[in-house]
Amino acid sequence: MNTHNFHILSSWKAALITLIGLPLLAWSIVYWTENKFGTLPLYSRNQQLASTEREAVYLPPFSFIDQNQQATTNAWLQNHICVANFFFTSCPVVCPKMMHQLQHLAAADSSIRILSLTVDPDRDTPATLQHYAAKWNISPHTWKLLTGNKKNLYYFARKGLYLTATDGDGGKDDFIHSDNIVLLDQQQRIRGYYSGTSASAITLLLSDIKKLQHEK
Structure with a gap:
């Protein structure tokens, strides 16, 4: 192959690489930007997406008792990104999986x-929750295990976090068990639902938390 033909071939290869590489680079930049700085949806009632900010739901006022027998209210969440879930300490399978994933979440982002x-x-x-917190090495500074009046807890699950669409009165025979984790922004608005037993869902949740941290 003479020098002239070699230069033509090299130029052709360079043009082909540029033609393929530039769109790929542009796509990668857009993908990275959207995943880091993209905007999460707002949710309205019953896990429906809000079409406007006015339709977005906020956490209702609440007051429950934590593992240290201290009252916890909305004030504890003020200006913080929060995740919430429901569990019970005697749960044999699903709740331990959720707690394991939440441990990973807490370790990944202490804010x-x-x-x-x-x-x-x-x-x-509260005494049972304190024992459970010690078992799972849960810090009360960033993670509250909460108990209280059953009717109030169940109302909060159904009409505060919209974890289930089933009706109930919080009575003796009423029972809620959901493996969903709810993401709340700094204004206590619902921004996402995630499977609490899935490692990939927790990875997505961590990515979405980063998006909230970059929202203006």
């Missing part, structure tokens, strides 16, 4: 706050 509310307040007293 977020976690609310884990019991669906079995008769058994899950």
Whole structure:
């Protein structure tokens, strides 16, 4: 191959690489930007997406007792990104998986706050929750295990976090068990629902938390 032909071939290869590489680079930049700085949706009632900010739901006022027998209210979440879930300490399979994933979340980002509310307040007293917190190495500074009046807890699950569409009165035979984790922004608006037993869902949740941290 003579020098002239070699230069033509080299130029052709360079043009082909540029033709393929530039769109790929542009796509990569857009993909990275959207994943880091993209905007999460707002949610309205019953896990429906809000079409406008006015339709977005906010957490209702609440007051529950944590593992250290201290009252926890909306004020504890003020200006913080929060995740919330429901569990019970005697749960044999699903709740331990959720707690494991929440541990991973807490270790990955210590700035977020976690609310884990019991669906079995008769058994899950503050003393029981304190023992459970010690077992899972849960810090009360960033992670609250909460108990209280069953009707209030169940109302909060149904009409505060919209974890389930089933009706109930919070009575003796009423029971809620959801493996969903709810993401709340700094204004206590719902921004996402995630499977609490899925490692890939927690990875997505961490990515979405980063998006909220970059929102203006």
